[in-house]
Amino acid sequence: MTNSKKMSFKIAIASGKGGTGKTTVSVNLSNLLNRNRYNTLLADCDVEEPNSALFFSEKQEMEPKECFQKIPEIDSEKCTFCGKCAEYCEFNAISIIKNLKYQKVHSDLCHSCGACSVVCKHGAIKEIDHPIGSIQHYRIKDDLNVVEGRLKIGSAMQTMLINQVKEFIDNKAEILVFDAPPGTSCPMVETVADADFVVLVTEPTPFGLYDLKLAVDVVKQLGVPFGVFVNKAGLGTDKMYEYLKAEEIMLLGEVPFDRNYASKYAEGKLLDTKESSMDSYYEYLVDEIKRRLN
Ligand code: SF4
Numbered sequence: 001m002t003n004s005k006k007m008s009f010k011i012a013i014a015s016g017k018g019g020t021g022k023t024t025v026s027v028n029l030s031n032l033l034n035r036n037r038y039n040t041l042l043a044d045c046d047v048e049e050p051n052s053a054l055f056f057s058e059k060q061e062m063e064p065k066e067c068f069q070k071i072p073e074i075d076s077e078k079c080t081f082c083g084k085c086a087e088y089c090e091f092n093a094i095s096i097i098k099n100l101k102y103q104k105v106h107s108d109l110c111h112s113c114g115a116c117s118v119v120c121k122h123g124a125i126k127e128i129d130h131p132i133g134s135i136q137h138y139r140i141k142d143d144l145n146v147v148e149g150r151l152k153i154g155s156a157m158q159t160m161l162i163n164q165v166k167e168f169i170d171n172k173a174e175i176l177v178f179d180a181p182p183g184t185s186c187p188m189v190e191t192v193a194d195a196d197f198v199v200l201v202t203e204p205t206p207f208g209l210y211d212l213k214l215a216v217d218v219v220k221q222l223g224v225p226f227g228v229f230v231n232k233a234g235l236g237t238d239k240m241y242e243y244l245k246a247e248e249i250m251l252l253g254e255v256p257f258d259r260n261y262a263s264k265y266a267e268g269k270l271l272d273t274k275e276s277s278m279d280s281y282y283e284y285l286v287d288e289i290k291r292r293l294n
């Protein structure tokens with residue numbers, strides 16, 4: 001993983017719901033871009049369940065980086081229970097009851113903004129590092145790397161960890177491929193917000209269409225260019241295609257539903273970095289990315 005002088009081109013792979021095959025698209029696309037001689041880094045931002053690295057049978061695992069958030073701790077000896085910190089905390093993460101000389105920081109609500117430390121004029125607050133997860137770097141080849149954010153069990157700091165993953169990989173490859181968390185909540189938005197291009201992965205079923213529409217709304221509001229990649233093509237109805245046509249949304253590719261492939265995936269039998277029988281399904285998408293890189 002080397003620093004590139006040019007700014008990285010960022011592609012986010014997202015989907016309105018889980019189970020659409022978003023990770024297989026991320027892995028196949030990263031492989032194919034790499035075989036097209038692009039220095040590529042795949043960042044798994046599905047931090048609650050990262051599994052991109054599992055697809056690569058040969059990899060070198062680097063030392064993990066522990067990630068922390070700063071949570072305030074109040075010293076009851078110095079605290080005057082004035083309540084300023086609780087007043088300034090936008091996340092209701094501090095409770096102060098002056099009469100009872102009671103103070104509590106609710107670490108699960110704290111967003112580590114630091115406002116309480118700034119506002120306390122009595123030096124009663126110090127910030128303590130709390131672990132939220134780790135970043136694991138796998139080297140597949142010199143010019144193909146995978147980085148996974150791995151959230152600590154019980155932590156709700158998905159967005160903070162995704163931010164730390166983004167800082168860790170910033171400009172470290174010509175192309176950064178982000179495997180976004182499923183759904184359309186804050187962690188997905190955080191992942192796709194500064195992408196140069198978003199690939200929305202879906203399946204042509206009524207549920208797939210419903211969730212795709214939600215994801216399309218999000219990326220339109222963010223103003224990021226996007227297209228749709230259909231997995232499990234052949235299942236369901238034509239309504240998905242009618243929607244794409246009516247909304248003039250670019251169809252970037254389709255992978256037909258294949259029971260053998262689905263069971264291979266379910267059994268954890270993996271793809272490889274060598275030529276893949278799937279390559280042809282990704283050609284249009286790769287060409288579209290090349291057009292955007294030029
Ligand atoms: S602002 Fe400082 S002194 Fe006032 S309640 Fe908060 S910690 Fe205590």
Ligand code: SF4
Nearest residue numbers: 089110111113114116
């Ligand atoms: S760091 Fe920010 S979010 Fe956390 S308790 Fe202080 S003011 Fe609230």
